[in-house]
Amino acid sequence: MTLGLLLDIDGVMVTSWQALPGAVDALATLDERGVPRMFLTNTTSRSRTEIACALGKCGFDVAPEEILTAAKLTAEYVSANYPGKRVWVLNQGPIAEDMTGVELTDDPASAQVVVLGGAGSVFTHDALSTVLELMIAKVPVVAMHRSMTWSTAQGLKIDTGVYLEGLEKAVGRKIKAVGKPSPVGFRAAVDLMGLEPNQVVMVGDDMHNDVLGAQASALIGVLVRTGKFRADALRELQRDEFGPVPDHIIDSVADLPALYDRLNG
Ligand SMILES: [Mg+2]
Structure with missing residues (x-):
């Protein structure tokens, strides 16, 4: 099986358009392995071309066509x-x-x-x-x-x-x-990758918009402890045993290649 990756940008790859530690290497590693991927962002301050360009300046190799914006x-x-x-x-x-x-x-x-x-x-x-x-x-x-x-x-x-x-x-x-957590963007990205929802891993720093939104659309949800992640907000959500649970939590996108290998194995 080859899983696809759907990546949030702000708070996962960059903060204020500076690469987060380990993010450039992690993306390059996954790229070398030919992992199918797309980016899904609620960023509205820049167009797809501008986002690809800003990511390029941080050292990421991303094409505008790979980015779905709200x-x-x-x-x-x-x-x-x-x-x-x-x-x-x-x-x-x-x-x-x-x-x-x-x-x-x-x-x-x-x-x-x-x-x-x-x-x-x-x-x-x-x-x-x-x-x-x-x-x-x-x-x-x-x-x-x-x-x-x-x-x-x-x-x-x-x-x-x-x-x-x-x-x-x-x-x-x-x-x-229309943007995350609505199913519109998750469905569009899954279709563009030619995969089924349960073959796509969504990685984000927003528990509600990224992770629970993706899981509600049958994708695999991964929460990173960077960007807008707050441990106390997660604890509050999970206060009782029926609280929502991300499928996986990693410290940052730097840990994504190892998690991907485990899931894809
Ligand atoms: Mg984000």
């Missing part, structure tokens, strides 16, 4: 479900490159669909109030993901999920989120 998946979702509609995107960072096939507008008043990307300074009181008004006016809102936080060299930052919960409560309507 923006790319969201563009495909919006094209399929709201074809031809004008889309207003609220996102921290230029993301148009990954939103090909979608008609973008800068004017929220003319929006027929709202897409919420990654949080940042563009998530102002005014901008979020505009989203609220559009939601009340029944304009569909789609989010690239509902991550609560992301990890940076300066610590954890608040992400889109925190705002989504507030908007949903204020309006009384759920917002569809």
